[in-house]
Amino acid sequence: MAANQSIKELMAAETKASKIISEARQERGERLKQAKMEAEAEITAYRKQMERTFQMNGNTDLMGDDPTILEEETQRDIKKMQSDFQANKQSVITMMGQHAVRVQLRVPEARKA
Known part of the structure; x- marks a missing residue:
């Protein structure tokens, strides 16, 4: 009889533990849903703030409402690039010419064998 009583107690404890676990899982799911809703609300508020x-x-300059500003900036950049090219052209030609005529007259170690 004592064994039968112990088995019933174990079964009751197992049932109770299962209920506790089930409730904990349900609460966890609810907390996750709540956290997700709060995060979405926060994201929406942040997005609205950033849009404002x-x-x-x-944002009119970025959207192209005034194309003359963009055109002026582009022309300035092009002129700067052209002047940089003209300023550095001769030194690059000289450097490339020096490297082209500089030849080392020795056989590499890997080719000697």
Whole structure:
């Protein structure tokens, strides 16, 4: 009889433990859902804030409402690149010519054998 009673107690304890585990899993799932909803709300608020900031900072130049500004910047960049090219052209030609005529007259060790 004592063994039968012990088995019933073990079964009851196992059932109780299963319920506790089930409740814990359910609570965990609910916490995850709540955290996900809070994160989405936070992301939405941040996105709205960033969009307002973007609108306030004047996105018209980036969107191309005034193409003359972009054209002027492009022309300035092109002129700078051309002047850099002209300034460095002769030194690059000289350097390449020096490397082209500099020849070492020795056989590499790997070829001697």
